[in-house]
Amino acid sequence: MFKDQVNKVLQTAIRKRASDIYFLPREDHYSIKMNVVGTVETISCIPSSYGLQIINYLKFKADMALSEHRRPQIGAFLLKDSQTKKVFGRFSSLGDFLGRESLVVRLIYQEKDANEKFFFPSQLKKLENLSQKKGLILFSGPVGSGKTSTMYHLVRSLTDVQVMCIEDPVEIYEPNFLQIQVNEKANMSYAELVKASLRHRPDVFIIGEIRDAETAQIVVTAALSGHLVLSTVHAQSTLGVVRRLLDFGVSKADLEQTLQLIMYQRLIPTTVGNVKALFEQLSVEKLPWEKLENGGMTGMSVGWRESLEKCVQKNWISEETYKKYSEG
CATH class of the missing domain: 3.40.50.300 (P-loop containing nucleotide triphosphate hydrolases)
Structure with missing residues (x-):
């Protein structure tokens, strides 16, 4: 169930040809946003604990250190859209002064046309x-x-x-x-x-x-x-x-x-x-x-x-x- 919800966020962004997905900590929740043609729009707001689970899951997939929440990290892995086309995901995480971690996923599409x-x-x-x-x-x-x-x-x-x-x-x-x-x-x-x-x-x-x-x-x-x-x-x-x-x-x-x-x-x-x-x-x-x-x-x-x-x-x-x- 959890993986399905994460995949739904990724597929929504890919379907809209978003360039970036943002997982951003707020005072009492996480805001999930995406950048589509230069316009940032909100996908959803989720509880902080759930946002951290999503970030840890994506960091694991991108071979990033799960125990590190403040220092900057980068990672990457290949995603696929609904037509099984490859989309390259580049990940960047960073913690703020309160130790709250943010994650940005850059989506890079393999264009043929x-x-x-x-x-x-x-x-x-x-x-x-x-x-x-x-x-x-x-x-x-x-x-x-x-x-x-x-x-x-x-x-x-x-x-x-x-x-x-x-x-x-x-x-x-x-x-x-x-x-x-x-x-x-x-x-x-x-x-x-x-x-x-x-x-x-x-x-x-x-x-x-x-x-x-x-x-x-x-x-x-x-x-x-x-x-x-x-x-x-x-x-x-x-x-x-x-x-x-x-x-x-x-x-x-x-x-x-x-x-x-x-x-x-x-x-x-x-x-x-x-x-x-x-x-x-x-x-x-x-x-x-x-x-x-x-x-x-x-x-x-x-x-x-x-x-x-x-x-x-x-x-x-x-x-x-x-x-x-x-x-x-």
């Missing part, structure tokens, strides 16, 4: 063509904007290649790739793992995030040495990605040699109730180097707003959605 998930399939086609070459393709966008799913889709389309994925944590299970998880306590940082992985001579790297100068330098080195490297950088626009790399100490000369394309990605709600990805794409040939090196021009491009305007004209998105996402 990629062309139906993009407003402009030509943008995806450009990405697929560039992924046949060597060099660096970088992604930016908020958490949950589909960057990792896009990277995995691109690399799955390649044939006869050895793929190395380094992430913190691994988000999507792909048995055909060699997937490694960052563990700072064991001296397995992004930079150290990329260095070690180069000895395996992979054809393609997926690097979860460039978050410091050391990782930026080793990622560029991997691209210079003849690998295809896909990674993400936290920035609010394509130009912001370049600004961050320059701040990390990557030289303009190295970027000119390695950088193929920068992608800013958002998942945007449509008028028919689903979400699709929209890209801002910027190639190295179009970078305004002088202004970037002087610290300027890091906002959204005119092209981003023009793409949104086309979506409104075609009645794919509403005017309200246009206003909400016009600044990225």
